[in-house]
Amino acid sequence: MAVSLFKQLQIVWDYHLVNQEIRKSDAIFVLCSYDLRVAEHAAQLYLDGYAPLLIFSGAQGRATEGLFTLSEAETFANVAKDMGVPSSAIIVETKATNTGENIFFTQALLKERNISVSSLILVQKPYMERRLLATFLKNWNDIEFCISSPNISFINYPTDEITFDHIASIILGELHRLKVYPTLGYQEAQEIPDEVWQAFENLTQLGFDEYLLTNDN
Known part of the structure; x- marks a missing residue:
C-alpha cells in the first residue's frame, strides 16, 4: 500500500x-x-x-x-x-x-x-x-x-516544519481547485487526465482531504 x-x-x-x-x-x-x-x-x-x-x-x-x-x-x-x-x-x-x-x-x-x-x-x-x-x-x-519554482522533488519537499501529510493533502486541495475554480470564473480550465483524477479520488478516500474546497471556501 x-x-x-x-x-x-x-x-x-x-x-x-x-x-x-x-x-x-x-x-x-x-x-x-x-x-x-x-x-x-x-x-x-x-x-x-x-x-x-x-x-x-x-x-x-x-x-x-x-x-x-x-x-x-x-x-x-x-x-x-x-x-x-x-x-x-x-x-x-x-x-x-x-x-x-x-x-x-x-x-x-x-x-x-x-x-x-x-x-x-x-x-x-x-x-x-x-x-x-x-x-x-x-x-x-x-x-x-x-x-x-524551486527544483525540489516530491520526496524531498517535506521538512521538519512542512510534513509529508501536509504536502499530500495540499496537492490534492490544489487539484480540487483546478477542477472547481474554472466553473466559478476564477481561472482557465485545465485538462485533468483520468489517471490524475483517479489518484485524487483514491487519496481523498484515504483521508488526505484537509485542504479540499467546501461550501465555505
Missing part, C-alpha cells in the same frame, strides 16, 4: 508541474507563502540576470500567521536582500491574500508607480505551477509569462 500511495501522490505532484523554459523578462513576480525556498529561488533568478526587477506579493495568511512577524512579501524581500538583491530592485505588495489578489493588487501598484511590464517570470511553489498558469491565463493574459 505504501508504494501505491507514493505512486499516486507522485502522479498528482507531476501534474502540477508545467515544466516551462525560463526566459529573460521585465520582472520576476513572486507569489509569496510560507516557503522561504521560493524567495531564495526568485532571488537567485534575479542574481543570474533573468530580470532587473523583483516583485513580492503577499499579506499574512493562515499558514504564516505566527510564523512571520512581517507580511509574506516583506519577509521574502528580506531573504532576497540578504542574498544580495538591492532594495532598489525590489517592489513589495503586502495586501494580497490569494492568487487573484496577487494579480490585481500588483497590477494596481505597477500602474500607480508608472511601471510597465510586458513579460514576467512567475515564481511559486512547485505544486502551485499549474494553478498559477490557469489563473494568469484568465486574469493577466495580455503579457508574456513563464513559470518557475
